[in-house]
Amino acid sequence: MRRNNVVLSVGLAAALVASLSACGAAEGNAPAGSTGGDAKKITFIQGVAGDNFYISMQCAAEQEARTLGVSLDTQGPQKFDPTLQTPILSSAIAARPDAIMIAPTDVSAMQQPIDQAIAAGIKVVLVDTTLNDTAKVSSQISSNNLGGGAAAFDAIKQLAPGGGKVLVIDNQPGISTSDARTAGFAEAAKKDAAYTDLGVQYAQNDVAKAAQLVTAALQKDPDIVGVFATNLFGAEGAATGVRQAGKQGAVKIVGFDAGPDQVKALQEGTIQALIAQQPGTIGTDGVQQAVDAIEGKPTEAKIQTDFTIITAQNLDSPASQAAVYKSDCSG
Template identity: 45%
Template sequence: MKKSSLTTIGALLAATALLAACGGQVGDTGGDAEQTDNKNLVLVTGTQNEPFYISLRCGAEAAAEQAGYQITTQEPAKFDATLQTEKVNALVGNPPGALIIAPTDENAMKAPIEQVKNQGSKIVEVDTALADDSVAASSISSDNTEGGKLAAQTLAELVGEESGSVLLLDTIAGTSTTNERAAGFEEELQNYPNLKSVGVQFTDNEPAEAAGEVTAAISAHPDLIGIFATNLNTGEGAATGLRNAGKVGEVNLVGFDASPSEVDGLRKGEFQALIAQDPAAIGRQGVEQAVSAIEGKSVERKITADLHALTQENMTANEEYFYKQQC
């Protein structure tokens, strides 16, 4: 028995030494743990039933199928860090090969995402990103600052030499994407002295809140000539506010995104322009980067998706950028 035990111990020590020589660590379950055989992906979007995230999911599902991976989507009921944290925390006990996520808060979501990473999952950010760029292996999003600048340029073209006030509608402070769009818009607007910003109003990403802010701005600023809405919920709410005030067409509305209702609004003249992203491409590239990370291949740390200014004149030629309601 004694000889057998020594032989077993020797074999274990030899195996441990071999593992160490190959770069492995016995009992390592931290963030560096590899899951190269885990072909399960989880996509956590910002919120449910939103055409942007539906289009993103469609692109991700198509890419996962092509790569031979399984993908599951988790969607909080609204764009809220607490609700999204619940979805992420549930993954800790059964971590996927990669978590593909649109963080709803650039700071609050860091800790829960890191918990999943520490279980061996690769992290890929889509659409939004954490303030700490050391957490994710890759981030795919539109250049939101440039998108805001494009919105200001488009509005300036629409109004020409007319002068007036401009309202900026944002969603929630701490949302990286929309905050960057707002900052880019305000920066670019300074190049047009005939346009004066009346400041940023936050809407809690609720269309009803956006409609109310538009009503208040029309009352406070009779010379209101333009509105920039930083996402589809604020855009849809702004359109409602203009309809309620009888100001459709009198106040130029530039929206961000191209949801079915926004596209319909553009066609009807409720919007004068839309800054469309390409969410399907963002979802596809998110999966591609996740697969590369899992398989130990080269990963691009930051990928920028294209943006497109849509107007009534060019919308038919750019239908590929209209967001979907189902795959």
């Protein structure tokens, strides 16, 4: 959807005012052709602040907000933790935006706080992660995480075709996206008797802990051939753990996400493949669905985005470069 064209009847000065207003909409200013009180307000609550995945989502959401002439305010907890995200959501509810885009940090713990937002008349769009009960949300947008997990196992098979033991490093149970990735990986691993799935270990989004887990796992099972890390922090920690164990080259790492640190590890050969999501598409779709919900237009109940498999061999391709996450919104 796009804004209606404005008929310019008051000359060039009015056109310049409208243009400046539209450019500032994503930073909280009124959109073109409206007063501050008329601006549609959307609050975007990330899963964790500073994560390149959510930064990339924010950049695209801001661009779409400018295009549609709405106000977008972005907030996020310092860790992926419902106890930290809940007060941010409560504060947003008190500010009464027209819509909230949110990546719930737990499928259960965030259910009641989000239901409270909906009860207050605020439209809610879930981005990236989801809840146990999504009946009342306007839309939910996420990657095809089950398929991404299966693709991660296929990547390990290609990198270590002789079979062997494989391990998954996840964040924590109860996160819908990574739960689906681990399930997709496990289902794919069960179908190939040449591989032994050692299961999942949880790093709580802590790079140092992920490194410790991988180092300990390699001490116990030195014949591990592949590690799948379900998110950016796990991949960075797994790469460190493999390096500390002196297993570079012997242990193949497939990471989920493509931040600058992961790309650097790919270039250095510590990580052999990355499953890149499309956070920009999620951010754009999230704003579009939120605006449709505010305006009483039909929304899409569920949208799934695809992913890109990045390797050292295809890193320089346009598709791979477009899939690499942003570290800020300046470019």
